[in-house]
Amino acid sequence: MAEKSHGTPAKGTGAHTEADGGHGGGFPPFESSTFASQLVSLVIAFVALYVIVSRIALPRVESVIDARQNAIEGDLSAAQKFKDESDAALRAYETELASARTRAQAIGNETREKLNAAAEAERKTLEDQLTAKLADAEKQIAATRETAMSNVRGIAADAAGAIVQRLTGVLPDSKAVSKAVDASLKG
Amino acid sequence: MKIDPIHQFNIEPLFTIGHIGNHTIAFTNSSLYMFLAVAVISILMIGGMAGRQLVPGRLQSIAEISYEFVASTIRSTAGAEGMKFFPLIFSLFMFICISNLIGIIPYTFTVSSHIIVTAALALLVFFTVLIYGLYKNGLKFFKLFVPHGVPIYILPLVMFIEILSFFLRPVSHSVRLFANMLAGHIALKVFAGFVAMLGVSLGAIGWVGGVLPLALTVALTALELLVAFLQAYVFAILTCIYLNDAIHPGH
Numbered sequence: 181m182a183e184k185s186h187g188t189p190a191k192g193t194g195a196h197t198e199a200d201g202g203h204g205g206g207f208p209p210f211e212s213s214t215f216a217s218q219l220v221s222l223v224i225a226f227v228a229l230y231v232i233v234s235r236i237a238l239p240r241v242e243s244v245i246d247a248r249q250n251a252i253e254g255d256l257s258a259a260q261k262f263k264d265e266s267d268a269a270l271r272a273y274e275t276e277l278a279s280a281r282t283r284a285q286a287i288g289n290e291t292r293e294k295l296n297a298a299a300e301a302e303r304k305t306l307e308d309q310l311t312a313k314l315a316d317a318e319k320q321i322a323a324t325r326e327t328a329m330s331n332v333r334g335i336a337a338d339a340a341g342a343i344v345q346r347l348t349g350v351l352p353d354s355k356a357v358s359k360a361v362d363a364s365l366k367g
Numbered sequence: 368m369k370i371d372p373i374h375q376f377n378i379e380p381l382f383t384i385g386h387i388g389n390h391t392i393a394f395t396n397s398s399l400y401m402f403l404a405v406a407v408i409s410i411l412m413i414g415g416m417a418g419r420q421l422v423p424g425r426l427q428s429i430a431e432i433s434y435e436f437v438a439s440t441i442r443s444t445a446g447a448e449g450m451k452f453f454p455l456i457f458s459l460f461m462f463i464c465i466s467n468l469i470g471i472i473p474y475t476f477t478v479s480s481h482i483i484v485t486a487a488l489a490l491l492v493f494f495t496v497l498i499y500g501l502y503k504n505g506l507k508f509f510k511l512f513v514p515h516g517v518p519i520y521i522l523p524l525v526m527f528i529e530i531l532s533f534f535l536r537p538v539s540h541s542v543r544l545f546a547n548m549l550a551g552h553i554a555l556k557v558f559a560g561f562v563a564m565l566g567v568s569l570g571a572i573g574w575v576g577g578v579l580p581l582a583l584t585v586a587l588t589a590l591e592l593l594v595a596f597l598q599a600y601v602f603a604i605l606t607c608i609y610l611n612d613a614i615h616p617g618h
Contacts, residue, residue, distance in 0.1 A: 208373060216390035218395065219483060221398035222401060222488075233458045244423075
């Protein structure tokens with residue numbers, strides 16, 4: 181432990197330095213001869229640490245933490261904006277859907293009414309036509325019957341005259357025959 | 368085999384730097400570990416933050432956690448104004464914490480096991496409080512010694528106690544750290560020494576019996592890890608509390 185004599189003053193004036201001459205001679209933390217060296221080292225080390233910490237390290241950490249905070253806040257506000265946008269889009273979609281639905285209903289109603297009216301009109305004209313045709317047909321039937329009836333009278337008179345001639349051998353008076361036919365037809 | 372638990376605290380000069388008056392200033396093993404601590408802190412805080420990642424990695428996490436830890440300690444004890452002293456308190460905390468943690472590694476030296484180091488740090492805090500307190504508050508700073516709501520007839524006694532406790536702060540501040548580190552390392556060394564001593568003196572039985580002190584040494588090392596951090600934290604938080612007196616003296 182020869183090098184431990186570093187604490188011994190160069191001029192040999194300190195009495196207290198005798199105690200720390202050898203190993204185990206004293207309690208190291210109380211050996212005042214080592215204090216100066218430790219203090220000088222501590223001052224240099226601590227000042228260096230303080231400068232490094234205050235000038236470089238802490239501002240750097242702070243800027244990184246700030247940047248992260250800003251990024252998180254920015255992301256959150258962007259997400260909020262997107263959410264608002266999607267909400268607005270959803271609302272617009274819903275109102276659009278509702279109005280489209282009412283419009284579709286109106287168009288449907290209108291079309292139905294128009295079609296109903298058209299069908300009604302067509303039915304009416306058709307009915308009218310049919311009624312007219314029916315009347316015509318009835319008239320024709322009546323006319324045909326009339327003609328047919330008059331033909332029947334002539335044929336019946338002829339037949340009656342012929343029958344009377346065959347039976348009696350006498351040609352009957354045509355007027356009397358037609359009178360008798362008429363009476364028979366009426367009866 | 369002789370147990371010498373004091374040997375680990377020896378200051379060994381490595382080379383001489385110069386002379387101040389009668390004192391030889393040497394670069395000692397203590398100096399080496401002081402600068403080692405400063406280097407470790409610089410690597411952690413600057414190297415760790417070099418990536419500047421948004422999602423921090425391991426080293427950056429440690430750097431950020433230390434930052435946040437010290438910052439929240441200051442804010443909770445000394446308020447937002449205490450952040451003026453953030454670099455000082457951060458330096459103190461990290462210096463003590465890292466040098467203590469390095470000191471737990473076997474064969475290393477613990478810087479804060481020397482009263483001169485802890486006293487210097489405590490006096491630095493003491494004078495910072497005194498000078499800043501007087502600079503900021505002027506004579507109102509002395510209201511610190513006159514608590515509110517104390518009856519006038521016991522006021523002198525209370526003031527005497529307050530002043531005494533104020534001036535004893537650096538003593539308790541430094542001795543707490545110094546004594547904790549010193550006692551812890553002596554205890555560790557003694558128990559670790561038992562293992563070897565038992566083995567050498569009793570042979571095979573001794574080696575088996577040595578399991579007990581070995582287990583104790585392991586447990587003590589864990590405890591010392593806690594103490595290393597805790598004492599740094601206590602030193603930092605007391606610094607905050609003392610600075611709070613300087614910032615807000617009329618508590």
